[in-house]
Structures are given as structure tokens and as C-alpha cells.
Amino acid sequence: MSGLSETERIGALKILGTMKKSDLLSLCETVTNKMIAVENVTEATETILSFTKNAEEFLKRKKVHRDLIFKYLAQEGVVMPPDSEKHQLVRRTLELWSSVNAVGGRSLQAEVDEPRLSESTDTKDVEGFDPLVLGQQFCQWFFQLLNSQNPSLGQPAQDWGPQHFWPDVKLCLLSRAGTEQKEEFVGAEVVSLRFLAMTKEERLLFNPNLEPRGLKALTSSHGLVRVAVAGTIHRGAACLGIFEQIFGLIRSPLENNSWKIKVVHLKILGQDALGGTEVAAPALSYNSSELQLLCS
Known part of the structure; x- marks a missing residue:
């Protein structure tokens, strides 16, 4: 058997x-x-x-x-x-x-529907709620979905779109590859299209490090869950550098209480900015206090 x-x-x-x-x-x-x-x-x-x-x-x-x-x-x-x-x-x-297997082999939708938040939406009051488990499951879902939009993988693109974001979602993008560049995007449609451009047009592939050094998750008393993850960025066979990404997630009571993205901070460091540092399994540089400030 x-x-x-x-x-x-x-x-x-x-x-x-x-x-x-x-x-x-x-x-x-x-x-x-x-x-x-x-x-x-x-x-x-x-x-x-x-x-x-x-x-x-x-x-x-x-x-x-x-x-x-x-x-x-x-x-x-x-x-x-x-x-x-x-x-x-x-x-x-x-x-x-x-x-x-650690979360029962369930999909993200099943994971986020159970357990449901109390009426006060205080995640601390929910028995058995583990933000780290949610963070790991969310990152697996998000990056698999995002990477599927990259034509170089040769696989069908999954259901990417603004439906995964809150209407007023905000994306803060900081990139350091030779020069430093800061961009800011507001709105589900605009944020969705910016991420899509990274994978579909720029052909980037995001490889998150879901080990303890590369993943953190925190909850707030108002139902916001902060998920931070580090990883490497690739294009074809080349490793371009590393990234650190912070998500602010909030449940949507009008959509089966599923989690949607409220805010995103994405920092990308190219090989030039790393100065030859090992990037095989990058660790997060943010501490808990910084995560709380960034998604407040």
C-alpha cells in the first residue's frame, strides 16, 4: 500500500x-x-x-x-x-x-476560510490561528501564481488579476541595481499590472526562501497580518539578485472572508548592490518593529 x-x-x-x-x-x-x-x-x-x-x-x-x-x-x-x-x-x-502537509494539504482558499475571525476581527482571539502557517501558505500561493505568468516557464498562466487586492492597495517598490529607484502605485488594477509586467514582460522569476530565516509573520489587534519574505530573483539561468517583500493582508467579509492584499513593500537588490554576497538563501533584514511600521 x-x-x-x-x-x-x-x-x-x-x-x-x-x-x-x-x-x-x-x-x-x-x-x-x-x-x-x-x-x-x-x-x-x-x-x-x-x-x-x-x-x-x-x-x-x-x-x-x-x-x-x-x-x-x-x-x-x-x-x-x-x-x-x-x-x-x-x-x-x-x-x-x-x-x-503541515497545513493539511489545503489550498490557500481553504486555509484562509478556516478559522474565521471573530466579529471584532482580532486575530489574537482566534484559537489555533498561526500567522506563520498562513504566511508560508500565502507565499507559496502568491509566488506560484505570479511566476506562472512568466512565458519562459512554458506553463499555463494561472488566474492573476486585481481580484487578489483591496481596491485601495498600495505598492511601494524600491530597486537598487546600479542606481536606486523608488516607485509607488495605488489601486488594485495598477498594482496588479505592475506585478504582471515584472514576470510577463521583464520575465523575472521570484524564488522565496520559506525557511525560518527568510519568513516572518505578525498579527495586529485590528485583523491585519503582516507577512515578510526574502528570496532570490532570476531571469532564465541568471540570478539577478535578491528581494524582500512585505505584505499586509486583511480578510474580506464580502468574499467568503478570504485574505486580500492591502499593502505591499518590495525591495529588490541587484548583484551590484550586493557586492558579491552569497544569495542562495537570503535572510530577512527587517525586524518585527520595522514590519509593524511599514504596514501600519
Whole structure:
């Protein structure tokens, strides 16, 4: 019987769907020790999933090639250096799957609908509410959605648009790449289009660091949740630099109490501004007090 969780099973199914038929049938023979004969790709896929003991065993199989895992992570919005070795890709995939398992494998919509805020909208009064879990789930959702707009990934663009922002959302953008540039945008349509330009036109890919050093989340007594994340920015095979992004999130009672973005602060540092600093897994430079001030 399969030892895969629902999240791992879905991920493995996506990877198997990109394999050559010959490799898929060969993997099926390996997994079952040639004890079960299959007649088609569908039967082979189900048999592999059923007889796989755990996710790590599946990912380390020889027929699960490095390139397959690399492309899978890219489709899930996780950008890895093009020269990453297979063991690094395996580890990152396991981290991705375990982080989704930690919140029950639910989508962002399910996560944000439960638990609901009290009438006072004080997040501190909600039993079991963990802003860090919400922050991690939100960042996975947001950057996967944003990166899907980049044509270089070769995947269908997901449902990006102003509907994910409050009408009066504000974006503060600071970039340091040779020269320093500050921009400010107000309004859901304008902010949505500015983000879209980064990925669709400028072809940037955002790779967030969801480890403890790269992610913070705070709540306020008025229902605002601040989520801060650091990460690297890529274009094709090149790492352009790092980013730090802070979101202010508030529930929308008119839209099933789902979270929407109220304010965004995005700081981008190019390689020139970093002076050769290691950027593989950047950490946040903001402390809790600065986060509270920026999203107040």
C-alpha cells in the first residue's frame, strides 16, 4: 500500500505525467520487482504510486530524472539554480510537500476560510490561528501564481488579476541595481499590472526562501497580518539578485472572508548592490518593529 500523503501523491502524479512511456513502464517493473504486469500508462502510473513506500524513495529512483524534478519545481513556482544537483532538487521537493502537509494539504482558499475571525476581527482571539502557517501558505500561493505568468516557464498562466487586492492597495517598490529607484502605485488594477509586467514582460522569476530565516509573520489587534519574505530573483539561468517583500493582508467579509492584499513593500537588490554576497538563501533584514511600521 502506498505510503504517500495526498500532497505527495499529487506531486508524484505530475512528475510521472512528464515521463517517457518507456521510462514509466521500466519504473513500474522496478517498483513491483516485475511481479505485476500492466497494459497501459494509466495502470503503470497507479501501480507505481500504490507500491511506493515514501516520497523520498520515489524521487531518488533512477528513472525519475533530475530534469523532471527541476521542471516540476518550476511549475510549482519554486525556482532552483539551473546547475542544481538531483539531491538538492529532491530535498527541495520534499520540503515543498512537507510544508503543504503541515497545513493539511489545503489550498490557500481553504486555509484562509478556516478559522474565521471573530466579529471584532482580532486575530489574537482566534484559537489555533498561526500567522506563520498562513504566511508560508500565502507565499507559496502568491509566488506560484505570479511566476506562472512568466512565458519562459512554458506553463499555463494561472488566474492573476486585481481580484487578489483591496481596491485601495498600495505598492511601494524600491530597486537598487546600479542606481536606486523608488516607485509607488495605488489601486488594485495598477498594482496588479505592475506585478504582471515584472514576470510577463521583464520575465523575472521570484524564488522565496520559506525557511525560518527568510519568513516572518505578525498579527495586529485590528485583523491585519503582516507577512515578510526574502528570496532570490532570476531571469532564465541568471540570478539577478535578491528581494524582500512585505505584505499586509486583511480578510474580506464580502468574499467568503478570504485574505486580500492591502499593502505591499518590495525591495529588490541587484548583484551590484550586493557586492558579491552569497544569495542562495537570503535572510530577512527587517525586524518585527520595522514590519509593524511599514504596514501600519
